[in-house]
Amino acid sequence: MIDSTRDQQLVNSLGRQNVLFVSDFFYPNCGGVENHMYHVAQCLLLAGHKVVVMTHAYGERAGVRFMTNGLKVYYIPRLPFYEGNTFPTIFGNFRLLRVILIREQITVVHAHQAFSTLSHESILHARTMGYKTVFTDHSLFGFADGSSIHTNKLLKFTLADTQHVICVSHTSKANTVLRSRIPPPRVSVIPNAVDTERFLPGPESRPPAPTINVVVISRLVYRKGSDLLIDLIPMVCKKLEHINFIVGGDGPKKVSLDEMVAKHGLGNRVEMLGNVTHADVRNVLVRGHIFLNTSLTEAFCIAILEAASCGLLVVSTRVGGVPEVLPSDMLILEEPQAENLCAGIERAVQLVPTTCPFTFHDRVKEMYDWKDITRRVQVVYARAHQTHSDELLPRLARYYTCGRFAGKLFCCVAVVNHLYWGFLEWMFPRKDIDLAPDVPSPGDLDNTPETPTGSNSNMRDAPDVHT
Structure with a gap:
């Protein structure tokens, strides 16, 4: 304010x-x-x-x-x-x-x-x-x-x-x-x-217990910790048999991630979505229980807010401004190492049954407003x-x-x-x-309804003007 x-x-x-x-x-x-x-x-x-x-x-x-x-x-x-x-x-x-x-x-x-x-x-x-x-x-x-x-x-x-x-x-x-x-x-x-009117929880989209989905939506580049993700996924899948991963995003590291999935035979536990448009991000997030951020540097990370608004518990690397984004009961921070993040996911799995997606959404709505x-x-x-x-x-x-x-x-x-x-x-x-x-x-204009600011789906083209 x-x-x-x-x-x-x-x-x-x-x-x-x-x-x-x-x-x-x-x-x-x-x-x-x-x-x-x-x-x-x-x-x-x-x-x-x-x-x-x-x-x-x-x-x-x-x-x-x-x-x-x-x-x-x-x-x-x-x-x-x-x-x-x-x-x-x-x-x-x-x-x-x-x-x-x-x-x-x-x-x-x-x-x-x-x-x-x-x-x-x-x-x-x-x-x-x-x-x-x-x-x-x-x-x-x-x-x-x-x-x-x-x-x-x-x-x-x-x-x-x-x-x-x-x-x-x-x-x-x-x-x-x-x-x-x-x-x-x-x-x-x-x-x-974050536009909380767009990023609403949808617990009905989650798989039934004991399966837990970990969602990753990021550009698949070095700065976003894609190499760290390549080491982390096999480690988590080996330790926790009921964990599945949903990975959305594209970039030069996608080939390496695909090779990792094939090498470890994780095709049935890691779903590679490829590029995800911003209009579809919410539909992917509501399928998960935990959101994973592996960035190596981040000034803020709006993706964390979108995930929390959809009711996901967040596990993230302790880098940059990320610790400032959410309170400690909504955000588990770990050092940017595969072993630490694996431990963070194990802690998150234990906390998931006690979290309420709608409570998370209401708290984000109160904290952040455009x-x-x-x-x-x-x-x-x-x-x-x-x-x-x-x-x-x-x-x-x-x-x-x-x-x-x-x-x-x-x-x-x-x-x-x-x-x-x-x-x-x-x-x-x-x-x-x-x-x-x-x-x-x-x-x-008087009596003009406020168009939801999060949507640009009604973008319309005007004739090109050359100046």
Whole structure:
């Protein structure tokens, strides 16, 4: 909830905002970042704000599309280059982003995910044009490997001139502050939530005792602990004869999991579902008693919330922000080792008969609500309007402190970007850019029923608009 009267006053004084969400990760791709953006966008629309999303094209999905409650999505003509990210161009997307910012009369640019090159570039361009910016970090990074070092340096550059930062857990906040060296007061912790109206318990779908189903729904990649799962499943099946596994998800480690199932003759005890769409996740979860998360790093893990909302007892690795998600009687934490997780599952098997799925659901519903999350995001937007000078020299001073060599490089990038902006203003004047008509927001209409924010099944296509 909003913590103070001052915060409530900030929200009341905010007024209608035109918000641009930017990330390389959005529907039709499925994941925690995509779900977070979609749900917050829907709640902002219901609160009377305007929300537009900018992401890259997904195959034939390009141009402008509309989703539930008039959520407008620009699928810009850029293709993913590596793990869903577009190729970093620094200045290549400025012209198109400028048109969208002016056309949609944006007041706040909200970028998501440190992995997203589109997010980093949009913050630079938006700040050059004087827009207020907010950044949400959904991930944890290390400090020693080459990839983390370069990503952290880029994040330091981006956040040096960002008005406010949101992290999804306190662990994530500590990680982000250390990586980017920004003052902690500029970082707020706002967790993810879950649409409890969609993730309802269904105990009737479970097999009769003594059989117990353990459900795993995850991308089958190293970071999600797929190698750990390969060692764990045979160990559990050998110790506990009434345990079956349901594994949903796809990825490069799926082949190894299939080989493990064949090698140990577990075809009748391990059900491999392959890719599971988000619309079908609930139908898979309600078949289980226990949800297993084997992630090696996790800032929050919304999958745990979805499972608990469906009444499953959760067994998870003790990593990142996971210990913050649920209370200890709903979440069994173990070190990321097969032997420890096997012991955790044995403990969970003993507790399953004493758990009530509907009690779990009610507790999750009370703890996590997207409307509350969105109110807190609105406080951040209000605070963003009260900070940071938009003039070039103060911005350069902030970039200069980013490192002995990197700081000077960042200053050069900012100056070139500023000059390029001046060229765009001369070559393509603002008066020649048509303003987009506003789609009425559900929050502006009387007696408008609230469409469940968890569903994007009624996504409809609009004619492509090329700008």
